[in-house]
Amino acid sequence: MPTPDRTSLDEIVAAARDILEREGLAAVTMQAVAKRVGVRAPSLYKRVDSRNALIELVAKTAVIELGDRIDATARVSADPHTELRQVARDLRAFAHENPRVYQLIFAGSDATRPDPQVLARASAPVLRVTDDLVGSENALEAARTITAWAHGFIGMELAGAFKLGGDIDNAFEFGIELLADALSARSSERRADRASNGS
């Protein structure tokens, strides 16, 4: 006679994520997760291939969540400049709310990193903005510059690498403005070039 299920994959992934966020990756043991969902460790293997696979599921779930979030705010914004600012702030807000998941996603091993498809979806708004700003020839490079800056800034912030004092929020806004201005400047040059080329 079949026993009713005592847990579910979703519950397991949620439990793992919660433990990760509260106590760190090392604390995400199969025993700890099992205990949280009211089951013994071996039972987890009915729904999950391995601990690594479970960690990957946590990462993947979070990436999708992040993608949705960026997508939602990117969709409603006005000009590229403010849209850019908004995407950067969204990313940072997510990182502040889910620091360990964020680090798992962007600084973890190969397996926990977003797969290209999801990544492309998440970075689409950035590409759209840079395309508007600097034109399609340099849109990819520009998008990479912005993404790299945001990712690097947030990573350092989470790592507590900004030890020299100063206002960190301020430095973030400074960076956004600097990059946005720089790209706008390129954009103007480009328009000027085009005009003088007559193309």
Place this chain on the structure above:
Amino acid sequence: MPTPDRTSLDEIVAAARDILEREGLAAVTMQAVAKRVGVRAPSLYKRVDSRNALIELVAKTAVIELGDRIDATARVSADPHTELRQVARDLRAFAHENPRVYQLIFAGSDATRPDPQVLARASAPVLRVTDDLVGSENALEAARTITAWAHGFIGMELAGAFKLGGDIDNAFEFGIELLADALSARSSERRADRASNGS
């Protein structure tokens, strides 16, 4: 009667670093390190407090090495603009040569991250450059923008996050130029402001 030493702390740290770079952090077990230096695992505890302490030593050693390297090339360069470019390239070259150590340093846990003192030393050249470029009021923010961009770019590159094709070297140079130009522009504005203020 005292036995002659069969290994040394330096040898142990070097062995651990080598294993880390070749096979990843998970492969750095006390047994693996011990085997490499010709000793049994328990003997390591004569020279190292714990596995974590050993990993920290690997990180610290590498940070000092990196600091020396940046310091050396930063010292000989000419104008701030090229110095900036050079520091960024040094950082990237080190990351390419020591990818796992780099990630350990900049994306690892609290314990493996550079302590503030060493970090300050390594970032001094950057601060000097930004001070030249944008003035002392915004030097820290500017330095953070540059450091964040470089760190983020390299981190993404090592993570294989640049899946959309395109020339990555090109994107790196694009980023440097964009940032350097943007800071130079600020610098000009600053000079103009000062002139019009009469201060």
Place this chain on the structure above:
DNA sequence: ACCTGAACACCGTTCAAGT
């Protein structure tokens, strides 16, 4: 069909016993 205890291999770490 799901769950469990027992078992296995492998960790990090400790310690008494060797030289």
Place this chain on the structure above:
DNA sequence: ACCTGAACACCGTTCAAGT
């Protein structure tokens, strides 16, 4: 003074036995 085997607690994982 350094090194070692044995032992302990704790992992991830497998599997036969329960319901």
